[in-house]
Amino acid sequence: MAGSAAEQRLTDPERIWDEAATRLRAEIGEGPFSSYIAPSAVRADASGRLVLVTPTAYARDWVRRNALRRMNELWLGLDGLSRRLDVRCRAEFGSPAPAISGSASQTQTPAAHPRATVAPVADGPRAVRAAGLQDRLTFDAFVEGPGNAFALAIAKQTASWAEGHFNPVFLCGPYGHGKTHLLNAIAWEAQRLRPNAKVIYLTAERFLSTFVRAVQDRQTAAFKESLRSADMLLLDDVQFVGGKSSTQEELLNTLTALIEDGKRVVMAGDKPPTAMTDIEPRLRSHLAAGLTCPVEPADRMVKLAVARKRFEALGRLGLVSGEARPEVLEQLVDRTPGSVRELEGAVNTLAASAGQRLAELTADEASVLLGAALRGGPERRITVDEIQKTVAEHFNLKQADLLSERRTRIIARPRQIAMYLCKQLTTRSYPDIGRRFGGRDHTTVLHGVRRIEEMMPADDQIARDVETLTRKLRG
Structure with missing residues (x-):
């Protein structure tokens, strides 16, 4: 009707x-x-x-x-x-x-379902999202190019549950060029082909934090069973387990159990397993024992296709109208020389600003709308030492106070803010940040980061401090 x-x-x-x-x-x-x-x-x-x-x-x-x-x-x-x-x-x-x-x-908040971090894909789309997958990261949305064609072919083969597969598969390459996209795509396709299979996707950081929580709650048996009963395990950002022996030991045992049982394992990291010096030799050997697939930076043609495809996806959501002009796409690509992820961020910024005017937008207008997003060149590299000095100065402390054992509130909260900023503004892992804060354990850093994340939406002063410090550090 x-x-x-x-x-x-x-x-x-x-x-x-x-x-x-x-x-x-x-x-x-x-x-x-x-x-x-x-x-x-x-x-x-x-x-x-x-x-x-x-x-x-x-x-x-x-x-x-x-x-x-x-x-x-x-x-x-x-x-x-x-x-x-x-x-x-x-x-x-x-x-x-x-x-x-x-x-x-x-309902269905993380607090209500603390084990959603290792939720099986077979539990349905709602559980998949809780496990960290993104709906839009599918094979159809992935743009193939010379630098990722081999990895894409192996990813599709793995997702198809084909016999004679390589195990484990390790995707390696720089940040923001498609490794996470491929892991997500494998999970979605594997679920579609075998709805009853247990497919688990999680980041190494989530593996670490969930394992620590399981140890604290005396639930390690349940943690191990949840992972080792998987038909397929997809683990992202493996480099973040570097420097912590107990977590690496548990990961090694999990991988051994799954591979010996014929289950499929796909992992991703920022460098080949043989170059991961923070990872212990036994685990490094297991990571390198399968097939290593490079995911290289996208070339200009691939980036143009990525930008075009992202605008099309935003159009289907009703966020933009029409197609971006070729010169607008070219300017986006030429002035966003970093990763594909950074390019998508610039596309999102332009879409939010242009809205239904996208098709009318000229290259000059796009440049004005994007502003800082199209300054060109990679962002200035921020160091842990710089963060510590800036935070100490902001709170009228000495840098040594942040590294000390003192736990008074006047020092503990700035220290947690500094740890949070290190996690947000650098590529350092939790263990690495801990070492730079007076040799602290990675769980202390994890707790500090989570505490600030929890406080920011509810505490305006904390939010203002973090925002001010972020602006100072980014210049």
């Missing part, structure tokens, strides 16, 4: 928000949703305008920058009264906002 779509539009804000939030969660991912959207609530102000009330100004600003536009698109597509959402923090709105939302914002 012609009127069926209109009849399905809703007027009850609670039902609209429940549906819109569910879709938004799927698009932006579990982490950002849980940090910034789930703690917020939709309320009506004195004039009757609907407002998303966030707990802090930092969360409000994040929503405005990253989610409000898409949130309103989803809302308007469902609301029979064509209302729009505004966003304000709790201090601006007044009294605390009781949540009107239902399951979308208040």
